[in-house]
Amino acid sequence: MREALSLGGNHALLTRANPLAKFTAVVLITLVLALSIDWVSASVALACELLLFPLAGLGPTLLWRRGWPLILAAALGGWSTAILAPDTGSILLDAGIWSISAGSLQLGLGFMLRGLAIALPAVLLMSCTDPTDLADALAQNAKLPHRFVLGTLAAMRLVGLMAEEWQTIGMARRARGVGSHGNPYQRVRATLGQGFGLLVQAIRRASRLAVTMEARGFGGAQRTWARPSTFSGLDLWVLLGGLGIAAAAVAAALAAGTWNLVFLTRQ
């Protein structure tokens, strides 16, 4: 968890771009894809994104390791759409209430591709962006309140710690005789107890961290930034790239005649 949040040895091109520029580009793509359910715009965007992954220093192995829950969720979503959507066109498979037709398969495929095309830019963003740099950009460039941004950043560091603490508390409670054995009710109770233990520790840690931050002068109205968050020529390319992918997706869908705005399709 803690490793996943840091960049490690990633020195790919996109790690040098301003996080706010990357963030904006991702939002652009996501917004456009959220407008339509069609497989053309989704596949065009997805293809462009996959081409960009090497620029973020993300190979297929790492992509799978970071993104497998999303990839799995998209596949499941696509599958369930395919079997549950109203049938149109020729029936390809029929098993009682579950059936797959050409139309529902297309819809399911579109759904899956769209899910991936929306989710992967976020994986891309996080794998080439250090959270500290993102916080710097959000506070300095996007002018979000620094107390909120830095407080969240410091708390995020504790999240990794909490994952370790969860494991320790689990063991500590087993050593007291609270087991993960027994019937479902007992298991739920044991998990709730462990959750309470974690909550207590989280609050203690958080309040000690708050004291640490306050003792270091945090909380004033003014502060300076040791890491000025600046834009460069690369960021212009990042923005243009985001805009380009979004435009290409819409253009391709319009040309293929598949573009349909989600809020207009219900008749």
Next chain:
Amino acid sequence: MTSNGVRPAAVTARGWGWRHAGRPRPAVQGLDLDIGPGERVLLLGPSGAGKSTLLHALAGVLGDSSAGAAAAGSPTSPADSGDADETGSLLIDGAPPRAQRGRAGLVQQDPETQVVLSRLGDDVAFGAENLSVPPAEIWRRVHEALDDVGLAGLPLDHPTAALSGGQKQRLALAGILAMRPGLLLLDEPTANLDPAGVLEVRDAVGRCLDKTGATLVVVEHRVAVWKDLVDRIVVLQPGSAAGSGVLIDGPPDRVLAQARDMLIAAGVWVPGHVPPARARAGTGAPDGAGLAAGPAAGPAAGQLLLAAENLAVSRERPRRAGPRGGFRSIPPRPVQSGITAQVRAGEALTITGPNGSGKSTFALTLAGLLRPVSGAVSATLELSAGAGIDPYKWKADQLIARIGTVFQEPEHQFVTGRVLDELMFGPRHLGRGEERVDELLERLRLAELVDANPYTLSGGEKRRLSVATVLAAHPQVLVLDEPTFGQDANTWAELASLLSGLLDAGTAVVSVTHDEEFTAVLGGTQLSLAAPGAGAPHRELPGVAAP
């Protein structure tokens, strides 16, 4: 004013008192104290004397009080208000601490919460940023501060999560130095560190003080560590109606000579004094053994109970491979491997080694709480009594009756909201042994606290309770992870005496510890784990004979 812009601060307390919100009695009352610029003060006193409260107040992090100075002379009744109460005055250079951000810098006990950001350089810069120091000046200070605390060898983007406890505390010190405070406040900064870490931090503090001339106030009950670095010891006493505040005040040698007996009685670690603990019995009748003699007679001393064979350990679980490997699971990289050890009835096994050598991980694996990466932990028939050979596969109630584990942080093991329930928890689950609870309450001085909430106890009380709860299930093997970390001398002596009695009565005691005096009391074998990647074999040393 010294060359590098630090102006040592003066502290003045006049009849100062503080009552925390929701507490009936003040933590500090009627304190009169003057600390001159550049003085180095070690603050001592029994727990409850308000040492930490004073440091937090000086750091300006105590929060707001309802009454402030107006309350002086008008006693507030406990039920009166839920707000905190301040009386008298506490000033740094003649002004309230809260009004002067950055004038004082505080380092607390828990290294994990002393780190704010995830990269080394950023963390040091954090305080200076908050004080609106210009960026170019911040980085100059960051380099200087890292150099002063001996961390200049690490890159600025080094992940702070990868630092050891001692390094984290030095990093916290660097973050404070970058603020150029006139007053350094250290609240038990070394209580959670191993001996090497303690010296690292102490020496870094010494170097920084010599350089900046800043005023120091340190709270720590291991006097020997700080004695030569401070030029004054102030002993506080707990607040009472008669007034509290400073009990003794003077140069270290004089205070230690004058108040030696009082400090020893208060549980302070006075240099040259090892708290008397019950010695292991040679041939004579063991006096503390009554507790451990349970209903069933244990195995004979020296009987093998538990063995680790070529063990590799890790806290991580196996994880999934990449897309080409599908869902095949990859075993985690062990933090330590090739460990072989035996646990025998009535014998102590002490596990030592540097930070990161996997001492605790090994102990938890031995205790059946972690699955071995490779190799095996096996229980002999004497211990398993029908539960099977692998402790990791035992059910929780089978485990606690055989192997009891005391974690480093007592709070991790609390499962109820009341001391008595906490002690009864194990016996109730097992359906036997409730009669031992009274004895444990007496033996570990918890009888007065039966109705208290475990989370509200003092550090020493929590430690005693966590040991008692595990003993209540009457395990034949007791595993303790750093049981003496941060404990005062009185709790230390009680713990050492108790374990020495248990050993004589046939319990096997496995402890992860850096504490040489503690090891000396328990005797037995010492297993020294090598640093990760050192490649050296683990040494098993003959135990130090009990004194």
